[in-house]
Amino acid sequence: MTTHRSKMLIIGSGPAGYSAAIYGARAMMEPIMVQGLQPGGQLTITTDVENYPGFRDVIQGPWLMEEMKTQAEHVGTRVMWDTIVEVDLEGGSPFRAVGDSGDEYIGDVLVIATGAQARWLGAPGEQELGGKGVSACATCDGFFYRGKKVAVIGGGNTAVEEALYLTNHSDDVTLIHRRDELRAEKILQERLMKHPKITVLWNKVVESFEGDPLAGGLTHLALRDTVTGEDSDFHCDGAFVAIGHAPATELFKGKLELDDGGYLVVEPGTPKTAIPGVFAAGDVMDHTYRQAVTAAGTGCMAALDAERFLAGLEVDLHGHAEAAE
The missing domain is CATH 3.50.50.60 (FAD/NAD(P)-binding domain)
Known part of the structure; x- marks a missing residue:
């Protein structure tokens, strides 16, 4: 020693x-x-x-x-x-x-x-597509998605703040949350719900991030409905994991x-x-x-x-x- x-x-x-x-x-x-x-x-x-x-x-x-x-x-x-x-x-x-x-x-x-x-979801494709369509910081990377379709995953203050921030760059922001209500502060929820550029997908979890890290990056998210169990694809150019x-x-x-x-x-x-x-x-x-x-x-x-x-x-x-x- x-x-x-x-x-x-x-x-x-x-x-x-x-x-x-x-x-x-x-x-x-x-x-x-x-x-x-x-x-x-x-x-x-x-x-x-x-x-x-x-x-x-x-x-x-x-x-x-x-x-x-x-x-x-x-x-x-x-x-x-x-x-x-x-x-x-x-x-x-x-x-x-x-x-x-x-x-x-x-x-x-x-x-x-x-x-x-x-904090990451741990879903397949998340790490492989990191920096190629998947991010955990809208302030850092939102600029790269000007005019593109983006998703934010989460339901707390961080997720809502990221979604609101991204409207500075994108006219098509979707918040994806696994429950049917948000944990974020009420004032943030009100701003989110009133914003014309933001849509909320309730009761959805990301099963995987899909795309090619070597060619084009993220193409879509594979989602599962937590209530019905139904699978669906959500096509987007960028996905921001915002779970803290x-x-x-x-x-x-x-x-x-x-x-x-x-x-x-x-x-x-x-x-x-x-x-x-x-x-x-x-x-x-x-x-x-x-x-x-x-x-x-x-x-x-x-x-x-x-x-x-x-x-x-x-x-x-x-x-x-x-x-x-």
Whole structure:
């Protein structure tokens, strides 16, 4: 077993982790980043990225993450190929984590950037057609379906919000729900029902996603009626699975406060958790925006607050730095 020690320990990667690492390294905190099971996060399974600032042309998600990783290493981050399986936050700084390799990681500050994963149906064809007609993020991919027929699968707030958003790009949006009533908030339901571009298919489940990943992508959904058992096909150009997200917070249950959705709770407007010196950035604490650019922003915030913490400073809501008591 090897012990790795640094002023800044980052668990997780992706835009939040890499941004925290870049800012942390430039502040001479010599960050150690433990990448986890999916280095680069959700963007490594995203193909076309058209909404990240600074790129006129479409870029590839894996390429963007590799560039961020290389930049973080270039300014002094040590990137470790390991997965954290245990954390010890008791007693305050320094904080200790143990990897699957058996190695120990110790940091005077800890940045948690473990992210979140979209929940999927698990139906045949879903993963094979991912990025080729099947998506879990309308904000990310809706632009590619301008003027096309799209479906949203789900019945909660996420599904209704995605359907409403997609009307900015499509005149033919269908919400497919397995029950005969929605779980979404009433005000969202009212907006959905009144919208002229949205149709609802009740009591339908997706049995499979059909199409050719190599030629044309998604062509239709194979549906089953939950009441009659009748099978049918629903032809569409794009399908958005909107059944929620699962933040990667299992490690922190009982150690940090989680909200009802399992996301880490932070002080509003900051990346600060209830434990001084422990910060959360990106999708692990953000159930509202869930974008690469906002994740990168909170990663920057976490590094700046970590630097102030190590300097013994606290910053009030007006941006004035004062010595911490």
